[in-house]
Amino acid sequence: DGGITQSPKYLFRKEGQNVTLSCEQNLNHDAMYWYRQDPGQGLRLIYYSQIVNDFQKGDIAEGYSVSREKKESFPLTVTSAQKNPTAFYLCASSPLLDSPPGGEQYFGPGTRLTVT
Amino acid sequence: GQNIDQPTEMTATEGAIVQINCTYQTSGFNGLFWYQQHAGEAPTFLSYNVLDGLEEKGRFSSFLSRSKGYSYLLLKELQMKDSASYLCVAMDSNYQLIWGAGTKLIIKP
Numbered sequence: 001d002g003g004i005t006q007s008p009k010y011l012f013r014k015e016g017q018n019v020t021l022s023c024e025q026n027l028n029h030d031a032m033y034w035y036r037q038d039p040g041q042g043l044r045l046i047y048y049s050q051i052v053n054d055f056q057k058g059d060i061a062e063g064y065s066v067s068r069e070k071k072e073s074f075p076l077t078v079t080s081a082q083k084n085p086t087a088f089y090l091c092a093s094s095p096l097l098d099s100p101p102g103g104e105q106y107f108g109p110g111t112r113l114t115v116t
Numbered sequence: 117g118q119n120i121d122q123p124t125e126m127t128a129t130e131g132a133i134v135q136i137n138c139t140y141q142t143s144g145f146n147g148l149f150w151y152q153q154h155a156g157e158a159p160t161f162l163s164y165n166v167l168d169g170l171e172e173k174g175r176f177s178s179f180l181s182r183s184k185g186y187s188y189l190l191l192k193e194l195q196m197k198d199s200a201s202y203l204c205v206a207m208d209s210n211y212q213l214i215w216g217a218g219t220k221l222i223i224k225p
Contacts, residue, residue: 108158
């Protein structure tokens with residue numbers, strides 16, 4: 001079965017702690033993305049990567065970091081510098097970015113992070 | 117700037133037809149996507165339009181007018197399971213996706 005996995009589904013952390021969200025895909029997709037979704041808002045892009053060992057900041061990268069050491073994996077670290085980390089985090093992947101419908105994205109089930 | 121406008125919420129009756137409108141402003145254009153998102157779940161791809169006109173896929177159809185910066189998603193024979201948010205997404209000339217906030221569709225029996 002091909003797909004994207006994110007774990008865990010729910011995550012609770014204390015303020016001031018860094019936390020890493022995992023994302024793995026076996027679709028052989030080149031591009032991977034991290035989004036944040038807050039209630040009543042659209043998806044906001046945090047980081048994306050089109051190739052191993054390379055990634056770009058999205059619209060709201062501050063307070064987050066990523067790595068892309070393997071094609072299949074794109075973990076996101078939410079650092080203590082992120083002011084409002086509580087949100088629903090979605091990982092996605094797609095074929096070549098510039099090959100429509102390369103924009104068709106396949107999403108993992110998401111991780112709901114709560115920081116108190 | 118780049119933005120997407122779509123209604124926040126719509127209500128329709130089971131078995132009926134509903135049209136969800138979306139207008140977009142982007143720097144260049146490489147297509148318009150519609151995604152469905154059930155509460156608490158990830159979005160799933162519904163349709164992609166890059167040329168003007170109507171694309172039909174079962175009970176769902178999507179329309180695009182590039183000159184008007186306008187798209188709609190048409191859902192026929194509504195079922196209770198169609199209750200979800202519908203996200204309009206435009207791709208700009210740099211292949212970046214601009215996501216709308218979504219239209220929450222409520223289906224009543």
